[in-house]
Amino acid sequence: MHDRVIDATGGTPDAPGPSCPACGSGAPAEPAAPLLRVSLPSVEDLGTLAEARAAIDGLDAALAVLLEHRAAVAALVQRLKPVGGFAGRDPGREREIVDAMAEHAPSLGRDRLAAIMNAVIEAGLDAAGR
Template identity: 80%
Template sequence: MRVRLPSAADITTLAEARAAIDGLDAALATLLEHRAAVAAVVQGLKPVGGFAGRSPERERQIVEAMAERAPSLGPEHLARIMNAVIEAGLAAAERR
């Protein structure tokens, strides 16, 4: 999937900024839904799935890789974000 990200430098009005955020939020929601579906597959492949099968080392690796792409957020904030994403994905997998 290729998404054209709006350039913050090109935004000059509040309406443009809100439209850009709305587009980014829509793309983010689509990515989160897809991530949850793939994570559900992972849960089925693990010997112990669900919340008991969480791997702190793997989660640390995910956050470190993301921090390289989003340095302004930093690993501490990204760890909190990814914890919420992972927990939501696990809860969604349990409901399936």
């Protein structure tokens, strides 16, 4: 488990935020005001069942917010696709997503992350279709 803080800008307190893809320069993007700040507790600091469950509850709340926001952005991607609407998933892009995530979560591994992201993508597409 990581002992760090993640905020909505994609950075950590000691790391820069995401680069600006629109600039093409790799220069850091102007960070938006953080919408969510989540402390990632160290497993070693959790000594009781109640503490561990409270940590899970906090992480789950953050995941819910992130998943909802991801679904909204993914719905926009579907509308912006040149083929229009929900004309299809992009397996290459999905592999890129999973590969990038696997670098951040090596203990989960690529196969587990692929299954998780498949469910996330399908749920997001389903939610956007309503």
